[in-house]
Amino acid sequence: MSVQNAVRLLLIETTGGRVDTLAAAFPDETLEIEHVTSVEAARALLQSRDFSAVLLEGSLAGPEGFSFIREIDAPVLLASLPANYELIMSAYVAGAADFICGAASDIELAARLRYLLERRHDTAARRRYRIGPYELDVELRHWGLDGTGTHLTHHETQFLAALAESPKHFCTYADLITRVWGSPTAVETQNLRVLAGHVRKKIALASQQPDLLRTVTGVGYKLSLDDQ
Structure with a gap:
């Protein structure tokens, strides 16, 4: 290929x-x-x-x-x-x-x-996602709103892209680990929590919405746009 x-x-x-x-x-x-x-x-x-x-x-x-x-x-x-x-x-x-x-x-x-x-x-072929008023640019590794935002690491980008593609912007822990690291057993759930913490801080600061990334306890993560 x-x-x-x-x-x-x-x-x-x-x-x-x-x-x-x-x-x-x-x-x-x-x-x-x-x-x-x-x-x-x-x-x-x-x-x-x-x-x-x-x-x-x-x-x-x-x-x-x-x-x-x-x-x-x-x-x-x-x-x-x-x-x-x-x-x-x-x-x-x-x-x-x-x-x-x-x-x-x-x-x-x-x-x-x-x-x-x-x-x-x-x-990269799916380079941009609209999530409510926000845009995720996969190729540029950027999350933002109206031209402002934050730069993302490779793993942070893949984490958000997985949520952006999923129905209701929700993914299980296993789905996210597979998307980010390539296998559902590649790392422990705690490693995913560390990554999610970094993502949450970045997009909350860029979006002025602290609860945009929510934890579904014991199951996974969700991008919540309920207040939009």
Whole structure:
């Protein structure tokens, strides 16, 4: 399956040794790979160029790296991340789309990357949702009203897109975990609650409506427009 005609990948790792393998994983697309060896260099590059995806070496993603993830408008795949629960959840909350713990084969990295790009391509085709007076722009990761609003992380965008698409803007915990992380067993419900807390604060501030995202206790979440 062709994810798009041109793929631009930002590779942030110390050696750049995966360039040839990743290029071979996209035989039907025009692939451009920019390789940098630090978060600082990547941040400078992102000021002038857009990327389809970012592959970030886990050893470069300390506290500064996780903060950096929040700034990226493309899906981020973390590679060779230490198998530490708190570290993994910090990466997810920051907006990382996927991760691989320990030493990862080039084939696995290429497969994960292609999957992320296919998901992004499919989602971008449904780029805007109207939810009452509010608009969710999936491609720009933006929630707002009349030109004002707030920027969202990758996971926050997928969370709201799932609610926007669902009847009565309601989703169960399992539905949301599947949409955001790819599998209903990918993370615990508590991780979803953390994400929902971030979403609730952002859209409440942008919408001036503190109860817009409501918890259906023990079941899921709902965007409530009852007062509109």
